[in-house]
Amino acid sequence: MIPETFTNLHRLHNTLTRTLNRSGGTFKWKGHWFANMDMLITTDPLDIHHVLSKNFSNYPKGQKYRKLFDIFGDGIINLDGHLWEIHRKTIMSLFRQPNFQSVFEAVVWNKVESGLLPVLESISKTGMEIDLQEIFQRFTFDTICKVLLDYDPQSLSLNFPYIPCEKAWVDITDGMLYRHLIPPIFWKVQRLLRMGNEKKLSDAYNAVYHFVDKCLARIQHESINMESEHVHESFGLVTSLVTEFKSQSGNFGYPPKNFVRDTIVTLLGAGRDTTSTTLSWFFYLVAKNPIVEDKIREEIQTFLEMKVDDQKNWNSKEPEILPSGHHVSQNTRIILYYYGMGRMEKIWGKDCTEFKPERWISEKGGIKHEPSSKFVAFSGGPRTCLGKDMSFTQLKIVASTIIYHYHIELVEGHPVIPSASMVLMMKHGLKVRLTKISI
Numbered sequence: 001m002i003p004e005t006f007t008n009l010h011r012l013h014n015t016l017t018r019t020l021n022r023s024g025g026t027f028k029w030k031g032h033w034f035a036n037m038d039m040l041i042t043t044d045p046l047d048i049h050h051v052l053s054k055n056f057s058n059y060p061k062g063q064k065y066r067k068l069f070d071i072f073g074d075g076i077i078n079l080d081g082h083l084w085e086i087h088r089k090t091i092m093s094l095f096r097q098p099n100f101q102s103v104f105e106a107v108v109w110n111k112v113e114s115g116l117l118p119v120l121e122s123i124s125k126t127g128m129e130i131d132l133q134e135i136f137q138r139f140t141f142d143t144i145c146k147v148l149l150d151y152d153p154q155s156l157s158l159n160f161p162y163i164p165c166e167k168a169w170v171d172i173t174d175g176m177l178y179r180h181l182i183p184p185i186f187w188k189v190q191r192l193l194r195m196g197n198e199k200k201l202s203d204a205y206n207a208v209y210h211f212v213d214k215c216l217a218r219i220q221h222e223s224i225n226m227e228s229e230h231v232h233e234s235f236g237l238v239t240s241l242v243t244e245f246k247s248q249s250g251n252f253g254y255p256p257k258n259f260v261r262d263t264i265v266t267l268l269g270a271g272r273d274t275t276s277t278t279l280s281w282f283f284y285l286v287a288k289n290p291i292v293e294d295k296i297r298e299e300i301q302t303f304l305e306m307k308v309d310d311q312k313n314w315n316s317k318e319p320e321i322l323p324s325g326h327h328v329s330q331n332t333r334i335i336l337y338y339y340g341m342g343r344m345e346k347i348w349g350k351d352c353t354e355f356k357p358e359r360w361i362s363e364k365g366g367i368k369h370e371p372s373s374k375f376v377a378f379s380g381g382p383r384t385c386l387g388k389d390m391s392f393t394q395l396k397i398v399a400s401t402i403i404y405h406y407h408i409e410l411v412e413g414h415p416v417i418p419s420a421s422m423v424l425m426m427k428h429g430l431k432v433r434l435t436k437i438s439i
Ligand code: HEM
Pocket: 076, 077, 088, 091, 267, 268, 270, 271, 272, 274, 275, 278, 312, 376, 377, 378, 379, 382, 383, 384, 385, 386, 387, 388, 390, 391
């Protein structure tokens, strides 16, 4: 049953969403006794608010989560309690440094000019089809590496170089989901024997660690050989990470072993496929709705003339009853089902599956904001995504650059379906043809 579920994940999502729509948004699933995997799947905004915000302290991620996402080690995504608080404050204060946003913007613009536009220009001239998803994965990999590690691997170049760490993330996000779908005992045995999905994961982990360790060794080497007053200017993030950890942790003292590596790997993982996948689905929808493409282009033009935005697991520490009336205990794995949430008639109305960007625009013409318990793409409560602003910067710059310069046409007959991965990438990529717009 599991391998079939895995290969037909998009059908599973559709069936699950239909069932949730019929059952009022939440249902409980009793797993096999040997798997110890009872599940409560919910799309109910009140339950989501309860778990993520109101009774946050009763829903730590726990050891099970940490074992599933072992690639991130002691990175923020795996932590609970006091250590999580320190990591959160540390990363927040780095991302909120006065010049951080402008440095990030500069990195993104630079990649647009040195990588994205030359590649699109060259491909559009030949009239060949391209996989836009791959372009976005390479783009976001280069920018996140540059910001975190002060190193641009230039994976988005005309010769499309093979960089093991860049490719490894696809195996990691697929493999993580596989671990979620099978009883833990199975993947643990596979890991012990280094076979199947676990062999692939282990190779992918090694590729990531090798890349990150090499970059960190270079930073360390260069910082030793540099005049102390220049260290901060060049290697801001890694150096500041340790300094900031010490200041945030008070008497906690020195960062744990592997602190820098785990943090960098976590931020690489958090920052790459999330943004590239968002861009891929955005362009898929835009290409299917040319009127929207035209409207966006018109807006960019006006703007320029004037010179002037998955799913998660939680366990309950103490048994309790959720707002939807469902009882949860320590053995209930709670799935906050984000895919289904975006398709719930109860939340968004009968037209919830139609592409209507205007639903996000208020009567006065501004952006209509929804509470994070309803629009949960960036999570909510104390664990809200820390890279939301970064990803919006990147999404806006890339989307407007491409729409301004090119008309996008989907390659007919190419199947666009979600892959079996933690971040819902497109299984076969997004094959398109580009036509240059004469400006
Ligand atoms: C469209 C892009 C993005 C989406 C949809 C997104 C979504 C999310 C979600 C759903 C979570 C909660 C995960 C969980 O609790 O298990 C999260 C957490 C997080 N995200 Fe993002 N993210 C995006 C981009 C980024 C970027 C670019 C970064 C920065 C490099 C980033 C950094 C983080 C961090 C550090 C956390 C952990 C917060 C915590 O546990 O306190 N994200 N993100």
